[in-house]
Amino acid sequence: MLPVNAVELRARKAAALPLQAGTDRANPRPAVDRVSRAGLQRPQRGPGPPRARQPAAPAARPRGQPAAPAGDRGPARLHPLETESAALVGFELNERQRDLQQQAREFAHGVLRPAGRALDRAFDPGTFRRVLKALIRAGYTSMPVPPEFGGMGWDNLTVAIVLEELAAGSAGLASALAASFHAASVLLIAGTEAQRRQFLPLLSDSSGGLAAMAITEHEAGGSDILALATRSRRESHGYTLSGTKCFVTNAGFAAFYVVLATEDPRLARAGLGAFLVPPDAPGVSVVRFEDTMGMRPSPVGELRLENVRLPFSSLIGEPGSAxxxxxxxxxxxxxxxxxxxxxxxxxxxxxxxxxxxxxxxxxxxxxxxxxxxxxxxxxxxxxxxxxxxxxxxxxxxxxxxxxxxxxxxxxxxxxxxxxxxxxxxxxxxxxxxxxxxxxxxxxxxxxxxxxxxxxxxxxxxxxxxxxx
Ligand SMILES: Cc1cc2nc3c(=O)[nH]c(=O)nc-3n(C[C@H](O)[C@H](O)[C@H](O)COP(=O)(O)OP(=O)(O)OC[C@H]3O[C@@H](n4cnc5c(N)ncnc54)[C@H](O)[C@@H]3O)c2cc1C
Missing domain, CATH: 1.20.140.10 (Butyryl-CoA Dehydrogenase, subunit A, domain 3)
Structure with missing residues (x-):
């Protein structure tokens, strides 16, 4: 069940590790430069989210009045934060966020809108892969992934600002990114260093780009996560997974899946595990794509797991942390x-x-x-x-x-x-x-x-x- 009582709430709070992405200052591949190099047309600026006004010129100092000491200039900062979110206090984006916002707007207008429209009409894997490559090059597939794992390391506010722009071009393609960030998020919250090093760089790799999170099932495991039926068996070699997941965004295009499975439904949360599943592991197959009403530019499919043998290292975190x-x-x-x-x-x-x-x-x-x-x-x-x-x-x-x-x-x-x-x-x-x-x-x-x-x-x- 989802949290509907105080016990659940306390569990949530106890587990609420801050997911603090790093900054991208050290990243040698800023998205701005890469998108600029793509030579996209600059669209006319339309109505949209606020952009910072240029700071007003300081009022002239009256004659004879001494200049304020350096420490007195400007208001004191109440929350001297490392994060760029501090700018939100004034509802103004900083210069870097404005640049990223503008670049994302141009990318959305020039690339995502036409591709999203075409994919909505008829999903074509070749078109999807071409757009995916452009998204990878621009850094959008790894926005929240810290630089030490090959990502852009943008904070959550910056990711949201950019996602809004990308979704204005194509909500379907933006949702493919957001679904992929789920898988990355589980790794960042509960994964080991080795798991992060192995899988997170795939999101910025030209041959990867996307991951998928597979929770939902036909019979159960929708809103009630603990009711899911996909089983994990602990054996001498590691784990064996069996079950079918449906409505998996990025199915068939994911460089890795994070699959939720239970050792025994009676164990409730203690039995739940999140497993890293390579798409080419024997027994893994995408058996069909959902014929969805909307979000058609993102592939949403059914993932079958037939006695998929995984090493012990595929379990994310400790048993019970999923x-x-x-x-x-x-x-x-x-x-x-x-x-x-x-x-x-x-x-x-x-x-x-x-x-x-x-x-x-x-x-x-x-x-x-x-x-x-x-x-x-x-x-x-x-x-x-x-x-x-x-x-x-x-x-x-x-x-x-x-x-x-x-x-x-x-x-x-x-x-x-x-x-x-x-x-x-x-x-x-x-x-x-x-x-x-x-x-x-x-x-x-x-x-x-x-x-x-x-x-x-x-x-x-x-x-x-x-x-x-
Ligand atoms: C386009 C798309 C992409 C998706 N991508 C993914 C993905 O990548 N990975 C993944 O795992 N899943 C994905 N999903 C599945 C999605 O997460 C589920 O559809 C969602 O969690 C709801 O589950 P359900 O559809 O089984 O509805 P159910 O849980 O069966 O609910 C049916 C109805 O009952 C209501 N309901 C349920 N419980 C309660 C309650 N306690 N009180 C009041 N009302 C209740 C629900 O609100 C709903 O209206 C995707 C879905 C869509 C549409």
């Missing part, structure tokens, strides 16, 4: 899926705003009709509110503070906002919105997935309610 590590991973992922929802909602809103300013009815642009203008005003307000919830959750994560409730609030509100906004956008576009020639109907389909993924919104409300 459950708290999974809960913490899901919490963290909720903030990231919130960022994806904000990006998707924003892309839809921008489409509607542009349309409403151009489309004439009854002699004026429809934006001049109050019903349309008010709907757009509500959208803009809700998108900003959702973004602030996402940023707060990431800010707490980066400070190493408890973020369970805030991450659930961010995911809940942002995904509900995405559904409301995309549905209203469809209405504003009228027949054009209803046509499959436009992207709006894809936005609606993608948004509805976000209410289910990463724990349904019922589950988010349970998590929030237990902490009230």
């Amino acid at each position: 459950y708290p590590a999974t809960l913490q991973t899901l919490d963290r992922g909720r903030a990231f899926y919130g960022a994806i929802a904000v990006g998707l909602a924003r892309a839809a809103y921008e489409t509607a705003l542009e349309f409403a300013r151009k489309r004439q009815q009854f002699g004026v642009a429809i934006f001049r009709h109050q019903a349309i203008a008010f709907t757009l005003a509500d959208m803009a307000t809700e998108i900003d509110a959702a973004r602030l919830l996402v940023w707060r959750a990431c800010w707490l994560m980066d400070r190493g503070e408890d973020y369970t409730k805030e991450a659930s609030m961010a995911k809940l509100y942002a995904s509900e906002t995405a559904v409301r906004v995309t549905t209203d956008v469809l209405q504003i576009l009228g027949k054009s919105g209803y046509s499959r020639d436009e992207t709006v109907e894809m936005f609606v389909r993608d948004a509805n997935a976000l209410r289910i993924m990463e724990g349904t919104n019922h589950i988010q409300r349970i998590v929030i309610a237990t902490q009230l």
Whole structure:
């Protein structure tokens, strides 16, 4: 069961190790440079998340008044943090975050939007692999992975800022990244140094790029993680896994899987293990791809495990550590899926705003009709509110503070906002919105997935309610 009582909550808190990604200062391959080299077109800047204003020039010092001593210049910092999230206090991004945001926006516009649209129409493995290579080159597949494991080492707030931009290009492709970060997160929370060194570099390797987290099953193991039926048997050689996982994002394209299995369902959390499974291990196969309503640019498939023999070193962490590590991973992922929802909602809103300013009815642009203008005003307000919830959750994560409730609030509100906004956008576009020639109907389909993924919104409300 998900945490619905005080015992669970205490377990969560006890297990809440701060997942503090390092900085990327030492990383010799900044995404900015690599994306710039790709020579992407610079799109016109549209409405979007806040960018820092240039600091105002200091007021002229009155004649005769002495300059303030060096230590008195500027306000004192209340929280002198190492992390870049400190900038959130002023709701201003720092220069590096603004650069990454702008580069991600250009990448999303030039690469992800056309590819995402094509993959939504018809999933083509070749196209997906080409986009994946571009994502790897830009550093986006390893955003939260510390530099010592070959990643970019961006803090959680920066990852969320970039994910919003990428999702504005294609929520489906952004969700492939977020799903992959789950697997990385379990390793960072509970994995051994050897496991991290072996598997995390695969996320920035040109032949890898993605991982997958396999929890969900057909019969059980949806919202109730401890009810899953995939079994692990401890034997002389190591572990043997048997079972079938469904709705595994990145199935068939993952460089490694993190698979949840139980030694014995009666042992509940003590029996749960998270296992590192190579895709080419004998007995591992992707037997089908789900024909999903939305998020179609990301491959979502069924993973079969038939007596898969794994070494002892494939168990992540200690026996019993999988459950708290999974809960913490899901919490963290909720903030990231919130960022994806904000990006998707924003892309839809921008489409509607542009349309409403151009489309004439009854002699004026429809934006001049109050019903349309008010709907757009509500959208803009809700998108900003959702973004602030996402940023707060990431800010707490980066400070190493408890973020369970805030991450659930961010995911809940942002995904509900995405559904409301995309549905209203469809209405504003009228027949054009209803046509499959436009992207709006894809936005609606993608948004509805976000209410289910990463724990349904019922589950988010349970998590929030237990902490009230
Ligand atoms: C596009 C997509 C990608 C996905 N990718 C992955 C992935 O990479 N890996 C993975 O493991 N899974 C993945 N999933 C699966 C996803 O995590 C599950 O669908 C989700 O956790 C819900 O499980 P379920 O669908 O089995 O619903 P169920 O748990 O069967 O729930 C059915 C309904 O009952 C409600 N419900 C359940 N329990 C309660 C309760 N206690 N109180 C009130 N209501 C309740 C739910 O909210 C839901 O409305 C993906 C799903 C989608 C749609």
